[in-house]
Amino acid sequence: MTTAPRRLHLALHPYGVGGPGQHGLWKDPRVAKNASIDIGYYIRQAQAAEHALFDALFIVDSQFINATYPAHYLNRLEPLTLLSAVATHTSRVGLVGTASSTYNSPFNLARRFASLDHISGGRAGWNVVTSFDTGTAGNFGLDEHLDYATRYGRAREFVEVARGLWDSYEDDAFPADVERGVFLDPTKLHALDHEGEHFKVAGPLNLSRSPQGQPVIFQAGVSEEGRDLAARVAEGIYAPGGTLAQAQEYYADIKRRTAAHGRDPEHIKVFIHGSPVVAATDEAARRREREIHEEDKDLGRSLGLLGRSFGAHDFTRYDLDAPFPDVAHLAEKGGRTTATKIIERARTENLTLRQVAEGLNAYKEGPFTGAPETVADALQHWFEAGTLDGVNLAFRTEEELNLFVDGVVPLLQKRGLFRTAYEADTLRGHLGLPVPENRHTAARA
């Protein structure tokens, strides 16, 4: 038996009318103003991803907005409702949806992901988030956002409970034997009777085991608690990226932590974000990249985005040209890791609020910008340098997605870095992840 070559994984992360660094995207005449609520747009994106042999479509989410957020935050479909509609218009591409472990109940959410796994024939993935936006708490009856330790403890237990519920029925629980008159074999239906710190869930789930055994668990841990959670339970990660050196550190750390928990480090796939800009020449690609930057300048939106890391704090109340205000006490309420980095940079570089806000959306040369050959080289370099197993790709327009698919993907295939045909029908199969055996069947053996 020869070992299959390690291959790059690619997912598509559609934004609709504009992600965090795409403030001006809605102004692009090629982008429909209602893209983020147009199911036809998402079906086309999923079909394009499948045509390109990508591993998955990846839908992010938030359950809180305010009027200064970028366009796609303001108005978007709930991810599982979206992905279910997409499922029956595709047959191979994985379907990963974001859902909060802080603001859902395990029984309902486990059932919805298992339903998606059935509907899609084994392509469901759950990106577990603990909800970074503080304001979300206010939409769920809480005065205060739960603290980090509670959110991550809850997330870990939530995944455990969901996996327990997904094993309610053994794979052969329904003989449906007309002659013997037996539809269900009741010995293969198992209650969960979970009682933990955060949840008490009796079970069983009222849904048979899904084609993947269990939907694939993604996570996006940056903090200490987040990395630990990922290493314990995740099978995929939406990693923070950063510089090549930062990505190497994160990648090695996650693989090490995963092994330390007795897990095979190959069974956790690290994805970083990528926004490739592809053109006929490197110069044309850099020109387009700068043009995009000009389109996206929007100080108001940058202040809104900045506020997001500090619990939806309103930064418009400060003097833009005074030193960055003292908001350290708000870091715990928002995205602590990001907020802390911002504060440190503002202090060491002595920045004003305007400089910090503009910096969030400053022009940076992206690593995956250039002619197809250049972009393929860069992806190969990052891949071989141990920074990633896969890339979550975001494009501004369907045309720019096509430039990548038609130009870069064939080069990756020629180099043996990317599949030339789907070799599996399920998301687990695409990612090389094992199908977990049902715990009750295993206990019986």
Add this chain to the structure above:
Amino acid sequence: MTTAPRRLHLALHPYGVGGPGQHGLWKDPRVAKNASIDIGYYIRQAQAAEHALFDALFIVDSQFINATYPAHYLNRLEPLTLLSAVATHTSRVGLVGTASSTYNSPFNLARRFASLDHISGGRAGWNVVTSFDTGTAGNFGLDEHLDYATRYGRAREFVEVARGLWDSYEDDAFPADVERGVFLDPTKLHALDHEGEHFKVAGPLNLSRSPQGQPVIFQAGVSEEGRDLAARVAEGIYAPGGTLAQAQEYYADIKRRTAAHGRDPEHIKVFIHGSPVVAATDEAARRREREIHEEDKDLGRSLGLLGRSFGAHDFTRYDLDAPFPDVAHLAEKGGRTTATKIIERARTENLTLRQVAEGLNAYKEGPFTGAPETVADALQHWFEAGTLDGVNLAFRTEEELNLFVDGVVPLLQKRGLFRTAYEADTLRGHLGLPVPENRHTAARA
């Protein structure tokens, strides 16, 4: 202006492999054993309903099972995930899904129904249930099922909050005006800031107003609390039915209560359940009806179903031929109205447990069994006798659905009782319900 003639509404209520009175359906060789989790089955049912010009597909639900429940309870897709997949394979038929107000949070559920309304182009309906199965509590961390008053109080406030969230954006909140650089008009985005007895929800929803303004609210109130809730908030009811006289009483009571709340009684549509059995002759239809009854006899399942009305009580522990046991104290834990009726009947008729269980699945001549002309006559009679505005139709097989659609529907059309073409694109349109004006737009006027 002439008044449109009052017309019958028809919805399709698919069971998959067997509903409460269809224990043996899974044995029918024409029914796929996995129908209740096969999205292809539901898509075909929805397309058949749309081909027949029905108002809606109606998906019921429960979040609790035990091994004695009928087949479709054991294993079924979550309704909204199911309906979203169905939505893009149909264009006119309404899509009504059941969801519990006891075991969901308003922000999540309002968002999911609004997403379905966007995805379907204005065809979403929400059947609000308070979760009759006591065992459901155990799947959501509660030791005891909430009592009637709490469940119904919560349901009423839940619908209020959902409607408030659905009005977060005024219809023209997104000018997306490139020249002025204005994507969102922030004066048309409204927080809710709801603080009530059961919920505290800040809002706004991160989803623009959906095509129907607000998804259509269905309810299924039988008890005093249920009828009151329906009369206050429902636009459709899945009524208990019963005898013609009982249905008349219920219909008149609901319309009277609705008017008493200052609402137009035409704006609440009462549906009863119907399981038509259609054949070439009345005799053949009655023969088929009896044959179905024989197929469905299953004492174990009947005991399970009986248990459902008493908080998933295990009735197999009693002597089947002794008098019906004293379980009055369990009525409050289950479906109080049904449980009380069962106890009263057992006492007055001096029944054993076996007689009660068999009685739940006893042979009864259905009102809508016969040759097409007979069934059309019966529907017309019930409709004109003031028992219903519509019927939720359940069929055992796709063939039996077709017998109704090809035989009975044309007769109803000839008599002017049913539409000959869709006259609207939305569920509200089919049901003759007004589109609610956004509350903030109204306040501005």
